Amino acid sequence: MSQAPHSLATRLGRLLLPNPILVASGTFGYAREMDGVINLSRLGGIVPKTVTMAPRVGNPPPRTVETSSGMLNAIGLDNDGLDHFLDHHLPYLRTVGCPIILNFAAKAEAEFPQMAQKASKVEGLSALELNLSCPNVAGGIDFATRPEACERAVRSCRDACPDLPILAKLTPAVTDIVAVAQAAAAGGADAVSLVNTFPGLVIDWKRRRPFLGNGVGGLSGPAIKPLALRCVWNVARACPGLPIVGIGGIGCIDDVMDYLVSGASAVQMGTVNFYDPCAAIRVIEALPEALATLGVATVAQAVGAACGWKPQG
Amino acid sequence: MTNACRPSFHGATVLSNTLIAERTWRVEIQVPELARISQPGQFFMVRLPGRTDPLLGRPFALCDVLPDQSGIAIVHMVVGRVTGLLANIQPGDPLEIWGPLGQRFPEPVAGARRVALVAGGIGQTPFLAHVRELLGSQGFGGHAPRRRVETVDFVYGARTANLHAGVDSFRDAGAIVHLATDDGSAGIHGRVTDVLSGLEKPDHVFGCGPEPMLHALAKQCVAMGIPCHLSLETPMACGLGICYSCVVKVRDDTSASGWDYRRVCIDGPTFAASDLVDFVSADRD
Ligand SMILES: Cc1cc2nc3c(=O)[nH]c(=O)nc-3n(C[C@H](O)[C@H](O)[C@H](O)COP(=O)(O)OP(=O)(O)OC[C@H]3O[C@@H](n4cnc5c(N)ncnc54)[C@H](O)[C@@H]3O)c2cc1C
Ligand SMILES: Cc1cc2nc3c(=O)[nH]c(=O)nc-3n(C[C@H](O)[C@H](O)[C@H](O)COP(=O)(O)O)c2cc1C
Ligand code: FES
Numbered sequence: 001m002s003q004a005p006h007s008l009a010t011r012l013g014r015l016l017l018p019n020p021i022l023v024a025s026g027t028f029g030y031a032r033e034m035d036g037v038i039n040l041s042r043l044g045g046i047v048p049k050t051v052t053m054a055p056r057v058g059n060p061p062p063r064t065v066e067t068s069s070g071m072l073n074a075i076g077l078d079n080d081g082l083d084h085f086l087d088h089h090l091p092y093l094r095t096v097g098c099p100i101i102l103n104f105a106a107k108a109e110a111e112f113p114q115m116a117q118k119a120s121k122v123e124g125l126s127a128l129e130l131n132l133s134c135p136n137v138a139g140g141i142d143f144a145t146r147p148e149a150c151e152r153a154v155r156s157c158r159d160a161c162p163d164l165p166i167l168a169k170l171t172p173a174v175t176d177i178v179a180v181a182q183a184a185a186a187g188g189a190d191a192v193s194l195v196n197t198f199p200g201l202v203i204d205w206k207r208r209r210p211f212l213g214n215g216v217g218g219l220s221g222p223a224i225k226p227l228a229l230r231c232v233w234n235v236a237r238a239c240p241g242l243p244i245v246g247i248g249g250i251g252c253i254d255d256v257m258d259y260l261v262s263g264a265s266a267v268q269m270g271t272v273n274f275y276d277p278c279a280a281i282r283v284i285e286a287l288p289e290a291l292a293t294l295g296v297a298t299v300a301q302a303v304g305a306a307c308g309w310k311p312q313g
Numbered sequence: 314m315t316n317a318c319r320p321s322f323h324g325a326t327v328l329s330n331t332l333i334a335e336r337t338w339r340v341e342i343q344v345p346e347l348a349r350i351s352q353p354g355q356f357f358m359v360r361l362p363g364r365t366d367p368l369l370g371r372p373f374a375l376c377d378v379l380p381d382q383s384g385i386a387i388v389h390m391v392v393g394r395v396t397g398l399l400a401n402i403q404p405g406d407p408l409e410i411w412g413p414l415g416q417r418f419p420e421p422v423a424g425a426r427r428v429a430l431v432a433g434g435i436g437q438t439p440f441l442a443h444v445r446e447l448l449g450s451q452g453f454g455g456h457a458p459r460r461r462v463e464t465v466d467f468v469y470g471a472r473t474a475n476l477h478a479g480v481d482s483f484r485d486a487g488a489i490v491h492l493a494t495d496d497g498s499a500g501i502h503g504r505v506t507d508v509l510s511g512l513e514k515p516d517h518v519f520g521c522g523p524e525p526m527l528h529a530l531a532k533q534c535v536a537m538g539i540p541c542h543l544s545l546e547t548p549m550a551c552g553l554g555i556c557y558s559c560v561v562k563v564r565d566d567t568s569a570s571g572w573d574y575r576r577v578c579i580d581g582p583t584f585a586a587s588d589l590v591d592f593v594s595a596d597r598d
Binding site for chain 2: 027029037057063273274278
């Protein structure tokens with residue numbers, strides 16, 4: 001391998017990452033759980049589980065159920081609140097040695113800038129990711145279904161925390177995700193994270209009730225990859241200057257390359273951490289060779305390599 | 314309590330797959346790295362490699378460490394997709410396995426002479442290694458064998474006699490075996506709690522099995538003033554503490570409600586019965 005060490009670096013607006021492989025919010029705990037299981041310092045970044053201003057107990061179990069090549073979850077943002085995160089999780093996360101991206105969700109619009117401002121005052125965060133799209137909390141999805149609400153939420157965070165790059169994480173459950181992504185960009189997002197889980201339902205017909213304690217949930221895993229990839233592709237082709245973090249069903253190096261050439265500048269791996277905890281590291285190791293196969297020297301050269309495609313005829 | 318050993322992920326090989334009771338299989342897996350460090354009460358996630366359907370691993374208790382430490386044994390009952398597929402695996406087949414997961418069984422209370430292990434159905438699986446450890450016939454996790462108690466009563470309930478699996482292994486390990494069945498086809502015709510009431514009072518009870526049984530056992534032990542620990546089998550997606558799916562309500566005096574959800578995979582799978590608020594509260598069952 002004659003790759004220069006910097007060839008894996010990638011940029012999301014103001015955020016520079018050592019490599020494009022991140023682990024997704026809600027699928028990696030607060031990272032301490034994985035200390036010693038994998039080498040955390042090699043990751044391109046860690047997005048810890050969503051935090052909210054006030055603690056939340058989360059939804060009653062069962063909280064997850066397997067589906068064909070996927071899973072449905074309704075965890076319900078079980079977390080101990082932002083202050084607890086800053087006091088108990090961030091000190092550890094600062095020592096990990098890879099970029100840490102704080103992911104948070106708000107119950108009401110006014111909470112977004114309040115949380116962003118708190119985050120602006122602490123050391124050790126590389127960026128913020130706004131969870132505008134959690135499907136498992138009442139109202140949680142609204143910020144990413146209405147472009148105006150999305151733009152306002154992003155702008156308020158940008159104003160409250162001008163020094164940290166901001167990623168806006170969107171739901172795929174909209175008619176026109178391009179419009180929401182454009183709104184996020186207009187609000188000052190450095191990048192959009194595409195996508196959160198797809199709303200879904202598993203029903204237990206014999207018991208005449210939904211399987212999950214919450215009723216409906218969010219679908220993730222290999223099953224959603226083509227759906228999520230299409231979101232990335234559409235936004236990449238419509239918004240050429242807007243960096244994208246691709247998320248959905250990524251489990252191996254081919255999945256990563258699919259997202260990069262479709263326009264993602266980085267990816268987050270989620271559900272795969274549950275069933276193949278070493279996958280993220282394996283993918284990072286495989287990346288130089290895959291770039292060489294594509295005939296490029298850097299991640300940046302791979303990003304969007306397929307986006308110029310036009311149907312024939 | 315924390316485990317010094319962090320979980321690790323392995324591509325492993327099946328050594329044997331044996332039917333030991335109706336729909337119940339003992340699978341021996343070659344994985345010396347885990348054999349050396351796993352302790353009674355801990356568990357593994359096992360996954361069928363090379364496919365995404367079924368997708369997730371499934372949790373199985375450490376049942377036995379092979380005497381030459383070349384591998385571990387799990388015992389499982391066919392209840393669904395993965396266990397159905399596991400029933401057909403052959404020696405030499407690959408499996409993915411990660412562990413050891415969760416906390417080991419706590420030591421019996423100081424001065425305990427008599428311990429009762431109470432199992433319902435396939436909930437028996439964590440107890441074979443536990444008997445070997447308590448009676449000092451085998452050491453685990455690199456520790457020398459040490460006898461902890463004089464007597465281990467193994468109370469084992471099942472729906473019917475054909476489902477009692479590996480009873481002789483428990484006897485051979487030195488436990489006093491007391492069987493119960495719902496239909497009276499083996500042991501006493503009744504429940505494990507009925508058996509327990511008839512025994513000399515144990516100094517410490519450990520239980521594993523279906524939740525209704527654990528609720529009854531928890532209440533019985535609280536009423537009799539016997540320390541009791543229960544090993545839970547909540548559904549799990551990761552076993553590692555990163556998904557938050559396996560939660561159970563655990564007493565928490567700092568919370569306004571008096572409880573908080575805790576992850577069974579890393580805080581458990583064994584909890585003090587008195588901390589499991591839904592198990593000991595009178596308004597349930
Ligand atoms: C710590 C721990 C240790 C364990 N140890 C053991 C052990 O040693 N031995 C053992 O046999 N078991 C053990 N279990 C239980 C074991 O993990 C489960 O039996 C196993 O996961 C079942 O997997 P499966 O794919 O065969 O079943 P699945 O197909 O996953 O089904 C499991 C159950 O859920 C129901 N279910 C699943 N999906 C749906 C749906 N969509 N709608 C309605 N119902 C549904 C099924 O009917 C079935 O009853 C343990 C569990 C834990 C948490
Ligand atoms: C169990 C579970 C919990 C999740 N929790 C969160 C969360 O707290 N915040 C968030 O932004 N996304 C959450 N997600 C969504 C993931 O971050 C990711 O967007 C989604 O799962 C798609 O990626 P995947 O197919 O690789 O899992 C969760 C997903 C799962 C499976
Ligand atoms: S099974 Fe994932 S947190 Fe316990």
